[in-house]
Amino acid sequence: MTSQLFPPDVQQSIDLIGIFVFALSGGLLAVRKNMDIVGICVLAEATALGGGVMRDLLIGATPPVAFSNLGYFLTPLLAGVVVFFLHPEVERINRAVQTLDALGLGLFCVTGTVKAHDYGLGSVASVALGLLTAAGGGVIRDVLAMEPPSLLRWDREIYAVPAVVGASLVAVLIAVDHLTTLTASTAAVIAFGLRMLALRYGWRAPRAWHRNGSRTSEE
Amino acid sequence: MTSQLFPPDVQQSIDLIGIFVFALSGGLLAVRKNMDIVGICVLAEATALGGGVMRDLLIGATPPVAFSNLGYFLTPLLAGVVVFFLHPEVERINRAVQTLDALGLGLFCVTGTVKAHDYGLGSVASVALGLLTAAGGGVIRDVLAMEPPSLLRWDREIYAVPAVVGASLVAVLIAVDHLTTLTASTAAVIAFGLRMLALRYGWRAPRAWHRNGSRTSEE
Amino acid sequence: MTSQLFPPDVQQSIDLIGIFVFALSGGLLAVRKNMDIVGICVLAEATALGGGVMRDLLIGATPPVAFSNLGYFLTPLLAGVVVFFLHPEVERINRAVQTLDALGLGLFCVTGTVKAHDYGLGSVASVALGLLTAAGGGVIRDVLAMEPPSLLRWDREIYAVPAVVGASLVAVLIAVDHLTTLTASTAAVIAFGLRMLALRYGWRAPRAWHRNGSRTSEE
Numbered sequence: 001m002t003s004q005l006f007p008p009d010v011q012q013s014i015d016l017i018g019i020f021v022f023a024l025s026g027g028l029l030a031v032r033k034n035m036d037i038v039g040i041c042v043l044a045e046a047t048a049l050g051g052g053v054m055r056d057l058l059i060g061a062t063p064p065v066a067f068s069n070l071g072y073f074l075t076p077l078l079a080g081v082v083v084f085f086l087h088p089e090v091e092r093i094n095r096a097v098q099t100l101d102a103l104g105l106g107l108f109c110v111t112g113t114v115k116a117h118d119y120g121l122g123s124v125a126s127v128a129l130g131l132l133t134a135a136g137g138g139v140i141r142d143v144l145a146m147e148p149p150s151l152l153r154w155d156r157e158i159y160a161v162p163a164v165v166g167a168s169l170v171a172v173l174i175a176v177d178h179l180t181t182l183t184a185s186t187a188a189v190i191a192f193g194l195r196m197l198a199l200r201y202g203w204r205a206p207r208a209w210h211r212n213g214s215r216t217s218e219e
Numbered sequence: 220m221t222s223q224l225f226p227p228d229v230q231q232s233i234d235l236i237g238i239f240v241f242a243l244s245g246g247l248l249a250v251r252k253n254m255d256i257v258g259i260c261v262l263a264e265a266t267a268l269g270g271g272v273m274r275d276l277l278i279g280a281t282p283p284v285a286f287s288n289l290g291y292f293l294t295p296l297l298a299g300v301v302v303f304f305l306h307p308e309v310e311r312i313n314r315a316v317q318t319l320d321a322l323g324l325g326l327f328c329v330t331g332t333v334k335a336h337d338y339g340l341g342s343v344a345s346v347a348l349g350l351l352t353a354a355g356g357g358v359i360r361d362v363l364a365m366e367p368p369s370l371l372r373w374d375r376e377i378y379a380v381p382a383v384v385g386a387s388l389v390a391v392l393i394a395v396d397h398l399t400t401l402t403a404s405t406a407a408v409i410a411f412g413l414r415m416l417a418l419r420y421g422w423r424a425p426r427a428w429h430r431n432g433s434r435t436s437e438e
Numbered sequence: 439m440t441s442q443l444f445p446p447d448v449q450q451s452i453d454l455i456g457i458f459v460f461a462l463s464g465g466l467l468a469v470r471k472n473m474d475i476v477g478i479c480v481l482a483e484a485t486a487l488g489g490g491v492m493r494d495l496l497i498g499a500t501p502p503v504a505f506s507n508l509g510y511f512l513t514p515l516l517a518g519v520v521v522f523f524l525h526p527e528v529e530r531i532n533r534a535v536q537t538l539d540a541l542g543l544g545l546f547c548v549t550g551t552v553k554a555h556d557y558g559l560g561s562v563a564s565v566a567l568g569l570l571t572a573a574g575g576g577v578i579r580d581v582l583a584m585e586p587p588s589l590l591r592w593d594r595e596i597y598a599v600p601a602v603v604g605a606s607l608v609a610v611l612i613a614v615d616h617l618t619t620l621t622a623s624t625a626a627v628i629a630f631g632l633r634m635l636a637l638r639y640g641w642r643a644p645r646a647w648h649r650n651g652s653r654t655s656e657e
Contacts, residue, residue: 030371036424038379039371045347053277058491060500062279067344074343087427124512125505128483139582144358146367148584152468152477160476205474208525249590255643257598258590264566272496281498286563293562306646363577365586 005114005184015111016075018104023048023076024090024097026141027083033145041080043141048076051136055112055129059119098199102162106192109134109163110184113170123171130167135160154207157198161205166191224333224403234330235294237323242267242295243309243316245360246302252364260299262360267295270355274331274348278338317418321381325411328353328382329403332389342390349386354379373426376417380424385410443552443622453549454513456542461486461514462528462535464579465521471583479518481579486514489574493550493567497557536637540600544630547572547601548622551608561609568605573598592645595636599643604629 005011026047030040049066056064066072083090090097112133116126135151138159142149150156169187173179197203224230245266249259268285275283285291302309309316331352335345354370357378361368369375388406392398416422443449464485468478487504494502504510521528528535550571554564573589576597580587588594607625611617635641 031427033367033371034373034426035371036373036426038377038424039368039373040427042371042379057276057495058501058505063277063338063340063344067277067340067347070341070343073347084427119501121501121505122508124508125501128505128511143362143581144368144371146365146584148471149477149582152471152473152480152582154472154474154477158476160480205476207472207474208469208478208522250646252586252590253592253645254590255592255645257596257643258587258592259646261590261598276495282496282557282559282563286496286559286566289560289562292566303646362581363587363590365584 005111005179005181011111012071014107016071017100018107019048019072019075020079021097021100021104022137023079024083025101025138026076027080028087028090028097029141029145029147031083031087033147035145037080037084040084041077043144044076044080044083045073046144047137047141048079049073049137050140051108051133051138052112054136055116055133058129058132059116059121061115061119099196102192102195102199105134105159105163105195106166106188106190109166109191110170110188113167114174114179114184117171117174123175126174127164127167127171130170131160131163134163134167154204156204157195158203158205159195159198162191162194162198165194224330224398224400230330231290233326235290236319237326238267238291238294239298240316240319240323241356242298243302244320244357245295246299247306247309247316248360248364248366250302250306252366254364256299256303259303260296262363263295263299263302264292265363266356266360267298268292268356269359270327270352270357271331273355274335274352277348277351278335278340280334280338318415321411321414321418324353324378324382324414325385325407325409328385328410329389329407332386333393333398333403336390336393342394345393346383346386346390349389350379350382353382353386373423375423376414377422377424378414378417381410381413381417384413443549443617443619449549450509452545454509455538456545457486457510457513458517459535459538459542460575461517462521463539463576464514465518466525466528466535467579467583467585469521469525473583475518475522478522479515481582482514482518482521483511484582485575485579486517487511487575488578489546489571489576490550492574493554493571496567496570497554497559499553499557537634540630540633540637543572543597543601543633544604544626544628547604547629548608548626551605552612552617552622555609555612561613564612565602565605565609568608569598569601572601572605592642594642595633596641596643597633597636600629600632600636603632 023044026043027040030043049072053064053066056062109130113126113130116129121129139149139151151159166187169190170179170184173183173187242263245262246259249262254262268291272283272285275281328349332345332349335348340348358368358370370378385406388409389398389403392402392406461482464481465478468481487510491502491504494500547568551564551568554567559567577587577589589597604625607628608617608622611621611625
C-alpha cells in the first residue's frame with residue numbers, strides 16, 4: 001500500500017494548501033472576467049478540485065474524494081470569499097500565489113500518480129493521471145472562462161513538463177519499489193523547482209517544427 | 220429511503236416536463252448560433268440531461284438514468300424537432316419557457332439533492348450536486364455553443380442562488396428527518412419562486428468588492 | 439457475447455489506425471492554433487481517446503480501456519510527434535487523412551454501439567453511445583481549441599448522420615440477432631461510405647425551418 005506516504009494529517013494539510021491556492025487562481029480569473037460571486041465560487045471549486053475529480057472518475061473511485069471530504073469542498077469556497085473581498089490584494093501578491101501554485105503542482109502530480117497506481121493502473125497511465133490531477137482543474141477553469149487553456153499555449157512558461165517529470169519519477173520509484181515519504185517528497189520538490197525555474201527564466205515548450213519557415217504563420 | 224417522494228408516475232411526468240423545457244433552451248441557443256439539426260438535437264440533449272448525467276457519474280450511478288430510461292432520452296429529441304420546425308413560435312412564448320425553466324430548476328435542485336443523499340453523500344456535497352443537477356446542463360450548453368456560461372455572468376438574473384436555497388432546504392429537511400412529499404414540494408416551490416422574482420425584479424448577484432473603485436475595470 | 443466480432447489482433451490493429459488518424463486531426467488543429475508540443479500531444483490524446491473514455495465512464499467500465507491498454511495511450515503521442523515534425527506534409531495529404539478519419543468514424547460507431555449493448559444498455563442508448571464514441575473526441579478537441587464544435591456546424595459536411603446510421607444498423611442487427619463479423623463490417627462500411635459521399639458532394643444537414651424567411655438572420 002503506497003498511498004499512505006505521509007501521516008494523514010500532514011497529507012491533509014498539504015492538500016488543503018494546494019487546493020486553496022488553485023482555488024485562488026480560479027477566483028482571480030473569474031474577477032478578471034467580470035463574473036459575479038457565483039462565478040467566483042464555481043471557478044474556485046472547479047479549478048481546485050476538477051483535476052482530482054476527473055482522476056477519481058477515471059479510476060472508478062466514486063464518489064470523488066472532493067465530495068466525501070468536507071474540508072476539500074469548503075476550502076475553495078473560502079478562497080472564493082477571500083478573492084471576493086480582497087482581490088486587489090491577492091493580485092498584488094501574485095508572485096507568492098505563483099510559488100504556492102507551483103507547490104500544489106508538485107504535490108498533486110505526485111499524489112495523483114500514487115493514487116492511480118493504487119487503483120491498479122500501469123505506469124504510463126498513472127503518470128497521465130498525475131498530470132491530470134495537477135493540471136486538469138486549470139483547463140476546466142479556462143474553458144469555463146472562455147480562455148484558451150493556459151496549459152496548451154506556447155507563450156506560457158511550461159506547466160505540464162514539470163508535472164510529467166515529477167509523475168514519471170514517482171512511477172519509476174514505484175517500479176523499483178523505492179517509493180518512500182522521502183523519495184516522494186523529492187519528486188514533488190523537483191517538479192516544484194522546475195516550475196519555479198521555468199517562471200524565473202521564461203522556459204517555454206517548442207512549437208511545431210518548420211513553423212518559422214513561413215513568416216506569415218508567426219503570430 | 221427518501222428517493223420515492225412522489226408516486227413514480229407523477230415524478231416521471233414532472234421530470235419529463237423539466238427535461239423538455241431545458242431541451243427547448245438548448246435547441247433555441249443552437250438555432251441562434253446557426254447550427255444545423257444535429258447541433259439542435261445535441262444541444263437539446265446536453266442541456267436537458269447533462270446535469271443529471273454528471274451527478275450520476277459523480278455518485279457512481281452508472282449507467283446514468285438518462286441512458287436507462289428511454290423517455291428521458293427521447294424527450295429532448297422531441298424538443299429538438301419542435302424547435303427545428305417552430306423556433307420563431309417558441310421564441311415568442313419566451314416568458315412561458317422561462318417560467319417552465321424555473322419550474323425545472325426548482326424540481327431538479329430538489330431531486331438531485333435527494334438522490335445524492337440516497338447514495339450516501341453528506342449534506343454539503345448533496346447540495347452541490349443538487350445545484351449541478353439543476354444548472355450543469357446549461358453550462359454544458361453554453362460551452363458547446365462557445366458562449367460565456369450564463370450561470371457565471373454578473374449581468375444575468377440569479378440562477379444558482381435559488382437552486383442552492385432549494386437544495387439547502389432539502390438538506391436541512393433530511394437532517395431533521397422531515398422530508399416528505401409536501402416539504403420537498405415546498406422547497407421546490409421556494410426555489411421556483413425565487414427564480415421568478417429574480418426574473419421579475421432583475422435580481423443579480425454581486426461582483427467582487429472594490430471593483431467599482433477603478434473606473435477602467437468597468438465593462 | 440457480441441463484443442468479439444473480430445479476432446482480437448485484427449480488432450486491435452483497426453482500432454489503432456482509427457486512433458492514430460483521429461489523433462492526427464487533433465495535433466493538426468493544435469498546430470493551426472499555434473500551440474506548443476504539450477498542446478499538440480494533449481489535443482492528439484483528447485481527440486483520439488475522448489469519445490471512448492466518455493463512453494466507458496457512462497457505462498461504468500472503469501478504468502477506460504484508453505488507460506488500461508498501453509498501445510491505445512501511446513498511439514496518440516506517436517501521432518503528436520509525427521505532427522510536430524511533419525505537419526506541413528500531413529496537411530498536404532489532407533484528403534488521405536480525411537479518408538482514414540471516415541474509416542475511424544465507421545469503425546468506432548460500430549464498436550461503441552456493440553460495447554454499450556454488451557454493458558446492458560438498450561438500443562437507443564447504445565446508438566447514442568456509438569455516436570459519442572465516434573464523434574465525442576472531436577468535440578473535446580474543438581472545445582479545448584476554442585473552436586465552435588465542427589460536429590454542430592451547419593457549414594460542415596455531415597459527420598454525425600453517417601455515425602448514427604451505422605450505429606442504428608448495428609442496433610437493428612443485434613435486435614434481430616444477426617450481428618456477425620460480416621454484418622458489422624458492412625455497417626461500418628456504410629457509415630464510412632456515407633461520410634465519403636458527404637465529403638465528395640458537400641452534403642450538409644438542414645438548419646431550422648423559417649430561417650431563410652428572415653433575411654437578416656443569415657450569416
